[in-house]
Amino acid sequence: MMKDGRPKLAVFKFSSCDGCQLSILNLEDELLEIGQRVTIAYFLEASRATVDGPYDVGLVEGSISTPHEKELIKDIRRRCRTLIAIGACATAGGIQALRNWKDVKEFIGVVYAKPEYIETLEKATPVSEHVKVDFELRGCPVNKYQILEVLTAFLAGRKPDIPSYSVCVECKRKGTVCVVVSRGMACLGPVTQAGCGAICPSYGRGCYGCFGPMESPNVESLAERFLQLGVSRRDAALMFKGFTGWAEPFRKAGEVLEG
Amino acid sequence: MKGKTKTVSVDYLARVEGEGSLYIKVKGDQVVDVKFRIFEPPRFFEAFLRNRKYYEVPDITARICGICPIAHQMSSVHALEMAFGVKVDDGIRELRRLIYCGEWIESHALHAFLLHAPDFLGYEDAIRMAKDHPDVVNKALFVKKLGNKLVTLLGGREVHPVSVCVGGFYKVPTKRQLDAVKDELRQGMEVARELLEWSAKLKFPKFEQEYEFVSLRHQNEYPMNEGRIVSNKGLDIDVSEYDEYFVEEQVPHSNALHSYIKGRGAYFVGPLARINLNSDKLHDITKETLKDIGFRIPCKNPFMSIIARCAETLYSFEEAIRIIEDYKEPPRPRVDYEVRAGIGYGCTEAPRGILYHRYEVASDGTILSAKIVPPTAQNQKRIEEDLRSMAPEVLKLPPKQAVWRFEQAIRNYDPCISCATHFLKLEVERS
Numbered sequence: 212m213m214k215d216g217r218p219k220l221a222v223f224k225f226s227s228c229d230g231c232q233l234s235i236l237n238l239e240d241e242l243l244e245i246g247q248r249v250t251i252a253y254f255l256e257a258s259r260a261t262v263d264g265p266y267d268v269g270l271v272e273g274s275i276s277t278p279h280e281k282e283l284i285k286d287i288r289r290r291c292r293t294l295i296a297i298g299a300c301a302t303a304g305g306i307q308a309l310r311n312w313k314d315v316k317e318f319i320g321v322v323y324a325k326p327e328y329i330e331t332l333e334k335a336t337p338v339s340e341h342v343k344v345d346f347e348l349r350g351c352p353v354n355k356y357q358i359l360e361v362l363t364a365f366l367a368g369r370k371p372d373i374p375s376y377s378v379c380v381e382c383k384r385k386g387t388v389c390v391v392v393s394r395g396m397a398c399l400g401p402v403t404q405a406g407c408g409a410i411c412p413s414y415g416r417g418c419y420g421c422f423g424p425m426e427s428p429n430v431e432s433l434a435e436r437f438l439q440l441g442v443s444r445r446d447a448a449l450m451f452k453g454f455t456g457w458a459e460p461f462r463k464a465g466e467v468l469e470g
Numbered sequence: 471m472k473g474k475t476k477t478v479s480v481d482y483l484a485r486v487e488g489e490g491s492l493y494i495k496v497k498g499d500q501v502v503d504v505k506f507r508i509f510e511p512p513r514f515f516e517a518f519l520r521n522r523k524y525y526e527v528p529d530i531t532a533r534i535c536g537i538c539p540i541a542h543q544m545s546s547v548h549a550l551e552m553a554f555g556v557k558v559d560d561g562i563r564e565l566r567r568l569i570y571c572g573e574w575i576e577s578h579a580l581h582a583f584l585l586h587a588p589d590f591l592g593y594e595d596a597i598r599m600a601k602d603h604p605d606v607v608n609k610a611l612f613v614k615k616l617g618n619k620l621v622t623l624l625g626g627r628e629v630h631p632v633s634v635c636v637g638g639f640y641k642v643p644t645k646r647q648l649d650a651v652k653d654e655l656r657q658g659m660e661v662a663r664e665l666l667e668w669s670a671k672l673k674f675p676k677f678e679q680e681y682e683f684v685s686l687r688h689q690n691e692y693p694m695n696e697g698r699i700v701s702n703k704g705l706d707i708d709v710s711e712y713d714e715y716f717v718e719e720q721v722p723h724s725n726a727l728h729s730y731i732k733g734r735g736a737y738f739v740g741p742l743a744r745i746n747l748n749s750d751k752l753h754d755i756t757k758e759t760l761k762d763i764g765f766r767i768p769c770k771n772p773f774m775s776i777i778a779r780c781a782e783t784l785y786s787f788e789e790a791i792r793i794i795e796d797y798k799e800p801p802r803p804r805v806d807y808e809v810r811a812g813i814g815y816g817c818t819e820a821p822r823g824i825l826y827h828r829y830e831v832a833s834d835g836t837i838l839s840a841k842i843v844p845p846t847a848q849n850q851k852r853i854e855e856d857l858r859s860m861a862p863e864v865l866k867l868p869p870k871q872a873v874w875r876f877e878q879a880i881r882n883y884d885p886c887i888s889c890a891t892h893f894l895k896l897e898v899e900r901s
Contacts, residue, residue, distance in 0.1 A: 226511040230536020230629040236584060237628055241617040246597035255482055258595030265660035277511045306533045310520035324720045352536060352629040378803055410626035414633050414641045419529060449523060
């Protein structure tokens, strides 16, 4: 807390695309007010001024993928009263977790001529695998209004109102005709947590799972349905092994499909 | 002082997208070493794209960068369409320009006003700047929001939109949906014109270099998705020849590869390069406003990139309005095509400059290899050379101001470090 009573907010970046912290800057109507309500104590994408911790709320974007990040996240945990992981990278490892099934040394060789300069870990993993996390906000990217809700809730000392039901519920509410039933498309909506507003089905394509698995998802049944729809085992596996592919239920489904 | 070594360093550079640092070492009056380091963790997109399916590529490559997902989607679909021999309908071509206008607006407004303008006025960030300059910050947020609105209208959301695919879009907007935003875009255009005028009144450090500016050039329009790669020093090549003229090299201090033109060296991509090479293709209001503010082509002062960024923002509004007025819904959201084995090259103008993608695809649509060269990797060598050239003058400033000036100079290029690998660290060693 600052002397003026405003809570201190910090935003940290790990291995990621910046899209989740950008979602804060995309709150164009609310941004200046947020800046008045809290002290933006550490948010390097937005400001070169930094205030030392401890911080009241720390938002962490990105997965842990280098030896340096592995140490840094522990230090950040010590400096934040509340630590919130935001986005698919921080909560599930993100797209870069696709390396987790492969030999990362071979990967380095594909991209870099001099592998010896590159420091990286075998696996890209979620923040919760390294430190205790107080809340996980899903999405690739997060929904900016959900970020606002989570921030408001933690600052007010209440539980954030973030639903854990599936994308199907959002489709029904929007009145979007089911792409699986009506068009025979493969869609991860039945096993993916809501939050995006069921965008993909409303654009005539199946959900690709960027908010990660919902609570108790029936992935086996959905995988079976994909095969019945004529999707090859390999293509069905790729669907699960996407932006949140390292999250356990999706990881297992992908591995079972690949055999 | 003479003969003594001094260094300036910034460990984590702020107001850039991603993680980077700066290190400058000076001995006496001689700059001994300059390193613009990118330590953004490597994420290996080119490696894990192999064995994925072609239709996943625009969604996966969007995740390289949250600020310019459209750029990666555009370069990837153009490359894959070339590999499959796909020609899209005119309406689709126009809609792709329209969604790119949205991305240019949101990205340019973000960089010019939230990230770069505070440097010129001596503020740590835009929120502090807003206390003294509420009008300009609010205008910028208004414009930025409209850019995001366009992206969302076509793509479903502002970050990692979902509608772009090989052959076109999953869904295209109706004429009525587009007409509904026209009035707001007209307001946005007026505000963007005011912001361009405002940007020209900033105080610019005196600094000019003989740059090789590189951008796309198209015979009929300001370049976005199509054109030849040209420069002010005679380069004029097809996109498919990129690898013959440009080389990437790995340096120990960076997780991003440095690009240079074979036999020539560093080059400059981005809004200033584009406007220097294509100012004749701008629309009338942008041309007139640039004339009114006395902006002269070619402009060789990188600090004036902020003017180029504001001009392109204004142009994007003009172009978006034109597209919407001429819009006829395409007969189908995407064209039919057959997947076949081949190699495809795509180069489009990301907000920060040319973005090159190349894919080798198997006959069943599996990606065999991928190469991605983002604009920041291309500018990285140029940024180091700017810092080296300006260091003797800048180091005469008091240390804190010197560090800030170097940071500002890096921000001239709007480095997007997530793309190039992400965040800047400035270190000037002085002893």
